[in-house]
Amino acid sequence: MINYISRRLLYAAVILLLVSMAVYAIFQFLPFDPAALTCGKNCRPNLIAANRVRLGFDKPLWEQYWLFLSGIFVGRDYGVGSAAFSCSAPSLGYSFRQNACVTDLIKQALPVTLSLAIGALILWLIVGIGLGILAARFKDSPIDTGSTIFVLIGTSLPTFVTGLLLLIYLTLKNNIIPLNFDAYVSVFDNPSKFFMYFLLPWITLAFAFSAIYTRYTRSAVIETSGEDYIRTAWAKGLKSSVVLRKHTLRAALAPLTTLAGLDFAGLLGGAILTETIFNLPGLGRMSLKAVNDFDLPVVLATTLLAATIVVIMNLIVDLLYAVLDPRVRVG
């Protein structure tokens, strides 16, 4: 098992390095001059040329990549002399548009996205798995029919429609959930405010996912119930609750960890639609804005961050799966 973990960690590190190279290279081949994007309206050719040298854009590509990479570990100064901006490690670049270290921008946006994603994940796991189990257990009953309708609506309504409908009916028309114009507060500072702030975004985001997870859970539970080893469990004289909990759910839901892990990783890259509808200052909105503004360092950094999260979540999911399924524990 330890052997397996260390091998997987090594692979993850290699993959991350390759991903960072690929992402960096892609951004170099975009038809933009990075130096030209460092100054605003009053860009003159000589200023661009000076910036190019100051920021190292004149150096060979591999050297620029090396500077970028070492910046992540030891921090980096952008520019020289009095005009230099220093970003401490881990530095992912400097945004001349926003005059800030990219890492600092991410540090502000990440907790918002993280809160949104974790809350939504918990919500959709509870609703999706719970409803899925009920639908499977009471197959062909009104509960099952109801869940099918929910799945249909959930999978066919786009997030922006759900979000806007919720906003209109729960907040603007009926004022069930008061509209929140306040800025983001951490859960540790003001839990109740935090919950009110995120409630609608959570519901919006979790809605579509719950539908998918309901459908998945229902079919997985029904399929597993037909397995030979479940018949064995019944033949032992186990109570139906034990057959369901210990035997059926364990086998039916183990593959769900993979699905949940990857969906979660996807959201950490930024739930762009939800963040936009509810005006949340998260990673998704930040990347969107950066793309619109040609803020290349931010785009580069968020892309890299999203890729990293996917790689790490993959690793976590695989390790978790090895814990759940003894057949994976090999070597």
Added chain:
Amino acid sequence: MTPIVKVENLTKHFPIKKNALARRKAGNVKAVDGISFEIAPGETLGMVGESGCGKTTAGRTIIKLYEPTGGKIYFEGEDITEISPSAMRSYRSKMQIIFQDPFASLNPRHTIGRIIAAPFEIQNITPEGGVKRAVQTLMERVGLNPEHYNRFPHEFSGGQRQRIGIARSIALKPKFIVADEPVSALDVSIQAQIINLLDDLQTEFGMSFLFIAHDLSVVQHISDRVAVMYLGKIMEIAPTTDLYAAPHHPYTKALLSAVPVPDPQTERTRERILLHGDLPSPMNPPTGCVFNTRCWKAQDRCRIDEPELLQIGTSSVACHFPE
């Protein structure tokens, strides 16, 4: 007479990779590990053995569905071991295979007529009187109603589907057919129908069979000679009557003794040889004689020297201490 098929020291190893990233091979599954035999025109060679003994791999390698790892395959005296897939196509009309699972080996979206006509289409042959007539003649020959030409596989029972598979494989009048467990998925009463059909077809067309099965009674019924395989090697090969009457290899003896006979009195009285333990992994077979770990006659020599196939009467036996 030139044998239809001759195999010399044929091996087929499957590499095992631990995972996709590590190119390093974790080992080889020695599915077929140096087997030699001949099949004469019109002869049926039965091949028996337990699961994992390599009999299916052997059958598929001989007609080059798998590329052999080593050894030689001759078809009508010509070496086809190294032949390219495109050159192999002209041989395909002469050698065919019937699969075990009549459910999985027929395309569910094609009509029976189209499935049976496929060999004509692939080989670009227009039979006399047209494809449809040829197919209906074939259907009639294997005991299917020719009017069912436009039906789909799911409308047929297991036995009928196996008849479809057989019609397809005899369409081009091949000289050699590998029948890979053709009746093991079928019920006893249907199984007998299919065995009789194969018997009749052989009498009619004079083709040779490699008949692969785990059921020793079926193999005995249909074969002229029988090869017994264990862990990728031939333990014993002999004319059917001799092999069943007087097995020389301890494994053959144990295998025959393990088969339950539909005769209660025989069952009550006979002594049975119970082999201990399981089949060793074909990834890591025992040294010397591969059967030594389960053999009650094994001596030190069996753990070191691998026995050669030696002639005893009409049988060839790979054992240091044959019965």
Added chain:
Amino acid sequence: MTRLLDINDLHVTFPTEDGNVKAVDGLSLTLDAGETVAIVGESGSGKTVTSLSVLGLHNKKRTRLTGEILVHSERGVVDVVSCDDEELRKLRGSAVAMIFQDPMSSLHPYYSIGNQLSEAYRVVTKASKKDALKRCVEMLDLVGIPEPQKRVKEYPHQFSGGMRQRVMIAMAIINNPRILIADEPTTALDVTVQAQILSLLKELQREFNMGILLITHDLGVVAEVADRVNVMYAGKVVERGTVDDIYYRPLAPYTMGLLSSIPSVYGKGTGRLSAIPGQPPSLISLPEGCSFASRCSFPSQVVGASCATDAPHLSEDEPGHFARCHLALADRRTAGAKFAAKGGTA
């Protein structure tokens, strides 16, 4: 003789869109302590659904069950067809246990052998975890698994097919059940392993005086282990008798056809097999009259009844030997006589 199981006039029906599938049509049988009763038949004959219904393991939503399945347990007689779920649950594992065809898929892949075995033990005995584990090791040793102390901690995928079937047997008999239902217990195994498992089952039966209800399609296996045999065709028992009755003096045309169609290792090995022509009938639209009539090779010289229109009843043609056939007994005896000399010496 201690009676363990009485099945009386069992009907199992699956309602489908196309009509009712009569999987089992009026089956009655008995099982006593220490004996092995076999149900033989081909696919669709109703043998597996019979075995499942004894433990109430059939799909309750899609199956209609009528008749009686009386299990004689230590706590009294329970009718599986009419009892409630809780009563049924208490029978399972303790009075009636079952082993299945495919040992590869019958064990839970995620739990260790020890976990699965001790769970079966503790649900009946309420023993402590430690005692249960001790019992597991004993049972694994009993069914011939080497190094039980070590292997009890391992998972199903680390066992071979034969070893998994041994584990299944250990799990089935861990609570000393009186009845063991074995549904094709060796069909998925190789012959040499099959021989091991059958000899283990016989040994355990002698030791614990269990009644075994054996479900199989393999007439060789039946000849080896059964005392009494029920031959099923299209949901009905067509012949019942001792194993010698069935193999040497068969009275039902289907049994004769079945016996003739198997090639035997010790048989002649040449010539054609006498196959039964045609296919088994669809269980949705069973023919009027005898279900086997269209495949029967006997000329139907029947007096007072017709194979095509009147369904024959199971009648006791000889003491303890039943057959379901309209044909004259004398004719059937003559036809069955050719099986008396069948079989040779090993």
